[in-house]
Amino acid sequence: MNLLQLAHRLPWPPIDGGNKGVLGFVEAYSRHPAVSSQRFLCLCRLEDMHWVDQWHPQNVQVTALPVDARNTVPRLLANTLFSRLPFNMAKYQVPRFATAIRSAIGAARPDVVHFDGLHVAGYAPLVAALAPRALRVLRCHNAEYMILQRLAEAEANPLKRTLIELQARRVKAYECAMLDHFDLILAITDTDAARFRALNRGCDARLAILPAGANIPTTLPPEPAQTGNTVRLIHIAAMDWVPNQDGLRWLRDQVLPALDSARLDYHLDVVGKSMPGEFFGMNGPRVTVHGFVDDLTSLIRAAHIAVVPLRVGSGMRVKILDYWAMGIPIVATRVAAEGLFNGVSAEIALADEPADFARAIERLATNPPERLALRNAGFEKVSTGYGWPALVDKLINRYVELGAPPVANVG
Numbered sequence: 001m002n003l004l005q006l007a008h009r010l011p012w013p014p015i016d017g018g019n020k021g022v023l024g025f026v027e028a029y030s031r032h033p034a035v036s037s038q039r040f041l042c043l044c045r046l047e048d049m050h051w052v053d054q055w056h057p058q059n060v061q062v063t064a065l066p067v068d069a070r071n072t073v074p075r076l077l078a079n080t081l082f083s084r085l086p087f088n089m090a091k092y093q094v095p096r097f098a099t100a101i102r103s104a105i106g107a108a109r110p111d112v113v114h115f116d117g118l119h120v121a122g123y124a125p126l127v128a129a130l131a132p133r134a135l136r137v138l139r140c141h142n143a144e145y146m147i148l149q150r151l152a153e154a155e156a157n158p159l160k161r162t163l164i165e166l167q168a169r170r171v172k173a174y175e176c177a178m179l180d181h182f183d184l185i186l187a188i189t190d191t192d193a194a195r196f197r198a199l200n201r202g203c204d205a206r207l208a209i210l211p212a213g214a215n216i217p218t219t220l221p222p223e224p225a226q227t228g229n230t231v232r233l234i235h236i237a238a239m240d241w242v243p244n245q246d247g248l249r250w251l252r253d254q255v256l257p258a259l260d261s262a263r264l265d266y267h268l269d270v271v272g273k274s275m276p277g278e279f280f281g282m283n284g285p286r287v288t289v290h291g292f293v294d295d296l297t298s299l300i301r302a303a304h305i306a307v308v309p310l311r312v313g314s315g316m317r318v319k320i321l322d323y324w325a326m327g328i329p330i331v332a333t334r335v336a337a338e339g340l341f342n343g344v345s346a347e348i349a350l351a352d353e354p355a356d357f358a359r360a361i362e363r364l365a366t367n368p369p370e371r372l373a374l375r376n377a378g379f380e381k382v383s384t385g386y387g388w389p390a391l392v393d394k395l396i397n398r399y400v401e402l403g404a405p406p407v408a409n410v411g
Contacts, residue, residue, distance in 0.1 A: 002038075002108050003111070003113075004113045004134075005040045006101070006114065007022050007116035008069075009045070009048075010051055012052075012055035016318075017238070018238065018318075020212075021139075021141055021318055024213045025116070030057060031389070032393065032396055037061075041065075041104050043067040046066050046068055067091070075091070076163070080163065088167070089121075089171070098126055112134060113127050115138045115182070118174070122178065124136055135402055135404055136181065137186065138186065139186045140185065140186060140192060143196065144171050145172035148164055150311075154311060179196060184208060186209075187209055188212055189315065192339070211316060213321070216325045216382060220379045221301075221326055224302050224304060226304065231267075233306070234303040235268065235308075236272060239274050239276060244272070247333075250311055251307065251309040252282055258355055268288070270288065272291070303328050304328075305371070306329070306330045307331050308330060308333065308337075311333060315338075327375045329371045333350070
């Protein structure tokens with residue numbers, strides 16, 4: 001089958017969950033025997049365009065077009081006053097991207113068009129008109145409206161909360177309408193699938209669950225040695241995403257002081273692209289804020305515990321799958337672990353209050369047998385259900401069931 005994948009981001013470098021989620025499909029599609037030709041067409045933020053020449057996926061024709069996706073106050077106010085579209089979707093409605101879609105469909109005649117996320121879902125009517133027989137598939141990385149609803153609930157400033165609530169209502173209406181345009185809707189978790197059913201009852205028969213994936217080593221990596229009594233903590237996140245900023249502030253302002261009061265001997269490495277300047281003020285004897293790091297190998301190999309302090313979100317955190325695959329025990333909030341557990345988990349330490357989060361870190365830091373148990377349980381979980389090849393093989397079979405051309409070796 002011929003496949004066209006559309007995205008609102010360049011999935012390179014693979015340094016955050018969003019990039020890894022898109023890249024996993026690109027690479028797994030390219031290796032699947034059922035895919036005879038593959039094109040990847042994306043919008044790329046201006047500040048990321050320098051990565052385009054450094055990404056060379058095999059057997060995939062890539063087109064990346066620049067887009068100004070800055071979240072500036074004037075642009076947000078203009079959208080609020082003069083548009084009814086949600087700001088986070090409107091800024092990706094780009095005429096030259098529509099032109100590129102027309103060109104790609106004319107050249108490739110796709111059997112399947114894979115839309116990576118709600119941000120490019122608005123091009124579905126165009127695709128339906130140009131390629132009416134192609135399967136239109138929407139991969140939902142999150143229930144997008146839930147993120148804004150939760151941000152509004154967590155916002156103390158009344159004016160900001162009002163603006164976020166307005167955008168949340170717009171995203172909810174937009175998400176509901178977009179679900180009508182697809183033959184197959186891939187929710188990342190059961191929880192998000194339930195949200196989509198409640199949002200748009202007509203989409204139920206077209207919904208399927210397909211979790212995020214990970215690249216899994218053949219054996220569990222060894223635990224790093226410990227220097228003295230110091231335990232190494234790591235926080236990795238794309239810091240241009242507001243929920244990640246909120247989570248790191250919570251960690252900085254409420255969790256780390258509790259660790260200091262407990263006199264825990266720790267060192268925290270904070271890593272992520274687009275790091276806001278405020279977080280570099282965390283630098284000190286116990287914290288190093290690195291910002292973007294091109295090669296995470298040394299930091300990953302040194303980490304004893306990963307922290308995922310997300311308080312706002314939806315979907316599934318790819319970083320949790322990666323930490324499991326790398327053998328790093330995790331302390332996370334229940335929001336961060338959403339979609340992976342229903343209740344108590346044997347693979348991750350869950351805590352939502354600052355004192356509980358700090359105690360969970362302290363407990364793992366001083367209890368090597370518990371760290372080992374979490375390492376083993378996490379690696380077992382990710383190995384048995386989250387490998388990219390198996391996930392995409394299952395998806396290709398679904399495409400064939402829905403009418404995409406069957407070929408030998410499918411399944």
